[in-house]
Amino acid sequence: MDIVVCGAQVPFVRGGAELHMDNLVTALTTAGHRAELVRLPVAWEKGRLFDSPLAWRMLPIDADLVIATNFPSYYVRHPRKVVWLFHQHRGAYDAADAGWSDIGTDPSSLETQRQLVEWDNRVLDEAAHVFTTSGVVADRLARYNGLSGTPLHHPPPLYEQLRQAAERGSFGTAEGSYVFCPTRLEANKRPELAVSSLASVRPSVRSVVAGRGSLAGPLQETARSLGLEQRVSLPGFVPDDELVDLYANALAVIYAPFDEDYGYVTLQAFYAGKPVITAGDSGGTLEWVVDGETGFVTDGTPAGVGAAIEKLAADPELARRMGEAGREKVRGLGWQPVVDRLLGAVR
Amino acid sequence: MPEPAVGLPVLGLSLHDDGDELLPLLGALRSWCRPTTLRGTSGLQPAAVLTDRVPGSPTEAPFDVPWSVVSRDPSVLEQAGARGRLLPDGVVPAGVAYVPPFVRERLRRARGLPEHAVLTADRRWTAGPEVDRPVPGDLLDTALACASLVVADDLPTAERALAWGAPTLCSPTVAEALGLVGTPEAVVATNEDPAVLVGDVRRLARLSWRGRRWWEARHDATLVAAQLALEMLPSTPGAARLRLAELGTPTDAEVRSRLSAALG
Numbered sequence: 036m037d038i039v040v041c042g043a044q045v046p047f048v049r050g051g052a053e054l055h056m057d058n059l060v061t062a063l064t065t066a067g068h069r070a071e072l073v074r075l076p077v078a079w080e081k082g083r084l085f086d087s088p089l090a091w092r093m094l095p096i097d098a099d100l101v102i103a104t105n106f107p108s109y110y111v112r113h114p115r116k117v118v119w120l121f122h123q124h125r126g127a128y129d130a131a132d133a134g135w136s137d138i139g140t141d142p143s144s145l146e147t148q149r150q151l152v153e154w155d156n157r158v159l160d161e162a163a164h165v166f167t168t169s170g171v172v173a174d175r176l177a178r179y180n181g182l183s184g185t186p187l188h189h190p191p192p193l194y195e196q197l198r199q200a201a202e203r204g205s206f207g208t209a210e211g212s213y214v215f216c217p218t219r220l221e222a223n224k225r226p227e228l229a230v231s232s233l234a235s236v237r238p239s240v241r242s243v244v245a246g247r248g249s250l251a252g253p254l255q256e257t258a259r260s261l262g263l264e265q266r267v268s269l270p271g272f273v274p275d276d277e278l279v280d281l282y283a284n285a286l287a288v289i290y291a292p293f294d295e296d297y298g299y300v301t302l303q304a305f306y307a308g309k310p311v312i313t314a315g316d317s318g319g320t321l322e323w324v325v326d327g328e329t330g331f332v333t334d335g336t337p338a339g340v341g342a343a344i345e346k347l348a349a350d351p352e353l354a355r356r357m358g359e360a361g362r363e364k365v366r367g368l369g370w371q372p373v374v375d376r377l378l379g380a381v382r
Numbered sequence: 383m384p385e386p387a388v389g390l391p392v393l394g395l396s397l398h399d400d401g402d403e404l405l406p407l408l409g410a411l412r413s414w415c416r417p418t419t420l421r422g423t424s425g426l427q428p429a430a431v432l433t434d435r436v437p438g439s440p441t442e443a444p445f446d447v448p449w450s451v452v453s454r455d456p457s458v459l460e461q462a463g464a465r466g467r468l469l470p471d472g473v474v475p476a477g478v479a480y481v482p483p484f485v486r487e488r489l490r491r492a493r494g495l496p497e498h499a500v501l502t503a504d505r506r507w508t509a510g511p512e513v514d515r516p517v518p519g520d521l522l523d524t525a526l527a528c529a530s531l532v533v534a535d536d537l538p539t540a541e542r543a544l545a546w547g548a549p550t551l552c553s554p555t556v557a558e559a560l561g562l563v564g565t566p567e568a569v570v571a572t573n574e575d576p577a578v579l580v581g582d583v584r585r586l587a588r589l590s591w592r593g594r595r596w597w598e599a600r601h602d603a604t605l606v607a608a609q610l611a612l613e614m615l616p617s618t619p620g621a622a623r624l625r626l627a628e629l630g631t632p633t634d635a636e637v638r639s640r641l642s643a644a645l646g
Contacts, residue, residue: 140491
């Protein structure tokens with residue numbers, strides 16, 4: 036079958052969504068189909084918000100099937116359209132009141148939201164089936180649009196390497212251990228928790244916060260002001276091999292973003308056999324982390340996260356058991372079941 | 383009814399009834415094509431055909447161009463299958479638009495109104511500063527656009543509420559008058575406690591959208607005309623405008639201005 040995967044493009048930005056699209060194309064190709072990714076630029080600000088959706092609406096896509104992913108690629112018009120919804124334009128929905136959104140409660144913003152919901156509903160309604168990356172995304176679709184979506188989970192990037200690395204990993208050495216927080220260093224990811232929480236944790240535990248972003252400087256400053264410079268490492272971007280090793284030898288992984296859509300970090304940690312410390316408002320992460328079983332669901336404060344780290348530092352065997360429970364939880368994930376579900380929706 | 387532009391494709395009409403019921407739809411179709419009776423095409427080849435009955439035998443192709451059936455007769459629609467479409471009887475009243483529940487909540491917030499506001503059958507609010515006074519008739523549309531939930535015990539109010547996308551609670555009698563038999567709860571709520579229903583955001587969102595879709599299939603000829611044109615006449619001039627119409631875009635929407643500017 037000839038399958039076109041449709042995705043939005045933000046020039047010069049590459050993150051989880053782009054990896055997700057690429058991996059889907061690879062999975063479809065591996066399953067014996069011809070698959071290609073078609074992407075169009077999107078603008079998020081209010082004044083240009085509807086330009087890209089209209090452009091998608093106009094595109095001639097000659098294929099047996101299209102699989103649309105994120106906003107606004109699901110505006111593509113095709114008689115055999117399946118949507119695997121990564122996310123809608125959150126700045127006009129659940130994050131309308133976030134500092135980074137240009138949507139307020141002025142008449143222009145309200146009309147933008149009204150029109151966007153109407154457009155979204157019409158184009159999502161015409162799909163043969165709407166899958167979502169997670170239960171969180173399905174719940175938003177139900178709350179804001181009144182539409183149904185079926186959560187369809189998939190393995191994260193590097194999952195094979197992480198699975199293998201788990202066999203040779205450790206939970207620390209005689210000199211101490213570290214907690215690992217791989218994330219973009221932006222406010223919604225709350226990387227500061229992996230720094231400030233150390234203040235209430237035994238000195239033998241360090242923190243490695245890997246990733247790039249606008250908060251790199253402020254994080255260093257926080258570590259300095261708390262006297263934690265020697266215990267906090269901020270290596271920036273790390274290549275895949277190093278990333279896998281960092282997962283494999285961590286005591287635990289800290290991942291407590293605000294209302295995450297899915298959260299590859301949680302799944303990668305589980306593949307590596309590590310417990311995850313998260314927060315009660317972390318969204319999709321909570322579909323995986325069961326408090327006291329595969330990690331800890333904290334109140335999202337430095338003290339709460341610190342207490343969870345301390346429990347694991349005091350009892351590495353507990354960390355190992357939780358990590359093993361996490362591995363068990365992701366055991367059934369795979370790309371072939373994903374391909375079967377997506378294609379089965381239009382047969 | 384405006385005269386259609388000469389450059390538009392011809393839509394052949396094969397009608398068995400007198401056609402009056404089709405007037406709203408034909409008027410809306412004139413933005414995208416030239417509706418002309420098949421007998422009156424004077425040698426012009428129609429690009430598609432619109433009919434009100436399924437012609438010929440099931441095994442014969444009655445027309446050699448794309449064709450669709452519009453009707454209000456359930457048996458005709460059943461026979462037409464995927465080609466059939468409910469015939470709408472009007473257009474969206476001026477100023478009326480679909481307003482989903484979470485935008486309603488933000489509208490109320492912007493106006494200092496309560497988080498939950500139910501408009502009762504006697505047109506009073508259940509909360510807020512206006513709780514003791516009935517909503518004046520000239521403010522009814524504003525109320526229908528802002529309410530968390532509308533309780534309607536008469537057909538006109540229920541239909542107007544559905545047009546606005548208001549989650550609507552009505553009696554089984556009104557539901558039946560709307561034509562909702564079998565599973566009315568897919569479109570409107572019946573026999574439920576409004577105080578409980580108003581707290582169920584997922585149900586309100588579902589009622590809002592399904593209610594609006596149900597209403598527009600019966601009453602929005604503009605939308606149905608755009609859908610028919612896209613199906614049968616995809617290469618008609620004004621493709622971008624056609625897609626905006628199919629999405630229910632208001633005539634004064636900013637994206638229309640941007641499109642006009644881009645087209646020069």
